[in-house]
Amino acid sequence: MDPINESDLDWTELDGVEGTFGQKRLGEAAGGDRLGCTLYELPAGCQPWSYHYHAANEEAIYVLSGTGTLRVDGDEYALCEGDYVAFPADESGGHCVVNDSDAPLRYLAFSTMAEPDVTVHPEIGKVGVYVGAAPGSGDERTLSGFFDVDDAVDGSEDE
Numbered sequence: 001m002d003p004i005n006e007s008d009l010d011w012t013e014l015d016g017v018e019g020t021f022g023q024k025r026l027g028e029a030a031g032g033d034r035l036g037c038t039l040y041e042l043p044a045g046c047q048p049w050s051y052h053y054h055a056a057n058e059e060a061i062y063v064l065s066g067t068g069t070l071r072v073d074g075d076e077y078a079l080c081e082g083d084y085v086a087f088p089a090d091e092s093g094g095h096c097v098v099n100d101s102d103a104p105l106r107y108l109a110f111s112t113m114a115e116p117d118v119t120v121h122p123e124i125g126k127v128g129v130y131v132g133a134a135p136g137s138g139d140e141r142t143l144s145g146f147f148d149v150d151d152a153v154d155g156s157e158d159e
Contacts, residue, residue: 004029006039018098019046026108028138036111036136042068042099050124051096053087056117057134059109060086061097066105071096079105094122111136125149 009029011022020043027037042048051071061070063083070077070085072095077085079097087093089112099105117135119128127149128135132142 001031011041014048016042016046016048017050019043021046021048025136025138027110027113027136032113034113036109036113036134038109038136039064040105040107040109042066042097042105044099044102044104046105047096047098049096050121050126051094052119052121052128053091053094054089054111054117054119054135056089056114057112058087058089059093059095059111060084061110062108064106064108066099066103067101068097068099068105071098079107091120094120109136113137 004026006024006026009024009026011024013020013022022041024039025036026039027035040048061084063079063081065081068079070079072085072087073092087095097107111134113134113136115134116129116131118130119135121127125148126146128146130141130144133139
C-alpha cells in the first residue's frame with residue numbers, strides 16, 4: 001500500500017443534525033478493508049450525528065485541534081486537542097460529538113468495519129441498518145435504512 005496524504009483528498013460535505021461538516025475517508029483512500037479512519041472537520045455549532053451506538057462496530061476518536069463537547073454513556077466531557085476516546089460496540093459506547101466552540105473542531109474517527117451493523121439512536125427512537133458494507137464505507141450496500149423503532153415488525157402470523 002502506498003501512503004496517502006489527507007491534503008490530496010477532497011472534502012465531502014455532509015448535512016449533520018446541526019449544520020454542515022466535512023469528512024475525508026482516509027482508511028478507504030489508503031485501501032483499508034477492516035479498519036476505517038475518517039478525518040472530520042466540524043465548524044462552530046455543528047453536531048454531525050445524533051447520540052448513537054453501534055451493535056457490531058467499535059469506534060474511537062482522536063482530537064487533532066479545537067474543542068467541543070462529547071456525550072458518552074450518559075456523561076458529558078470537554079474535548080480538546082490530544083484527547084482519545086474509545087466507544088465499545090454496545091449501549092455503553094453511545095456517543096455524540098458537538099462543536100460548541102467558536103472555532104473548527106478536527107478529529108480522526110476510527111472504526112472496525114464489520115457488516116452487517118445496526119446503529120441505535122435512542123434519543124430519537126431510530127435504528128440504522130447496514131448490510132453489504134459497513135457504516136463509513138463507500139462500498140455499495142445491499143440494504144440500508146433508517147427506521148423508527150416503533151415500526152418494528154411483530155413476527156407472529158395470524159392464521
